[in-house]
Amino acid sequence: MNVRLHIERLVLDEAWGGVEPAVLGxxxxxxxxxxxxxxxxxxxxxVSGAVAAIRGGDVPGRETAAGAGGLAAQISAAVHAGLTGESRGAP
Structure with missing residues (x-):
């Protein structure tokens, strides 16, 4: 099975101002x-095919992430939870 995932936009609050969007992506x-x-x-x-939006888990925030790598792991875990139905916390 092939999966095509398009994330149109990642919105970061001001606390993540130093993170380069292209690198984070x-x-x-x-x-x-x-x-x-x-x-x-x-x-x-x-079974349903294309879906307009999926609700993933929450991304805890800067205090629990170590830089862009930690944030990327948290975002990925949240999206993964939405796609798989697994409610894993962020790493």
Whole structure:
């Protein structure tokens, strides 16, 4: 099965002002690819095809992330939770 995922926009609050968006985007892409490689999609997604939006988990915030890498891991975990139905916390 192939999965095509398009994230139109990542919105960061002012606390993340020093994070380079293009770098963060690439980090999220790599981490999400890694997470999805060994996962199954939520049953509803697997049978329904295209979906306009999926609610993922929450991203805790800067105090629990170490720079762009930590933020990318948190974002990826939240998106992964929405795609798979697994309610894992951010790493």
């Amino acid at each position: 690439r980090m999220v892409e790599r981490e999400l690819t890694r997470l999805l490689a060994g996962s199954r999609l939520d049953r509803g997604l697997a």
